Amino acid sequence: MPFLPRLRCPACGRTIHGIDAKVVPPAEKYEDCLRRCTRCHIGASNAKNPAKVRFIQGPKPAAPAEPPPAEQPPPVPQPGSAEPTQGS
Numbered sequence: 001m002p003f004l005p006r007l008r009c010p011a012c013g014r015t016i017h018g019i020d021a022k023v024v025p026p027a028e029k030y031e032d033c034l035r036r037c038t039r040c041h042i043g044a045s046n047a048k049n050p051a052k053v054r055f056i057q058g059p060k061p062a063a064p065a066e067p068p069p070a071e072q073p074p075p076v077p078q079p080g081s082a083e084p085t086q087g088s
Ligand SMILES: [Zn+2]
Pocket: 009, 010, 011, 012, 013, 014, 037, 038, 039, 040, 041, 042
């Protein structure tokens, strides 16, 4: 049974634990990686030799959405030029 040794996440430095794998598929994308940093969504390819491991960036964690362009604040009514009072 191949054992994939633990690695260190290249982004955050946390340990990515090794794993005993029955089958070791070639990892072409993050989802294929048996070892992943779940914080950074970085997967390590399934090479047994740490020197041959490639790190694959997975889908980024949900980032806060880009805020919409700020709307111009409504013009502040100037005293004296107020709109006609309605309903009087
Ligand atoms: Zn990480």
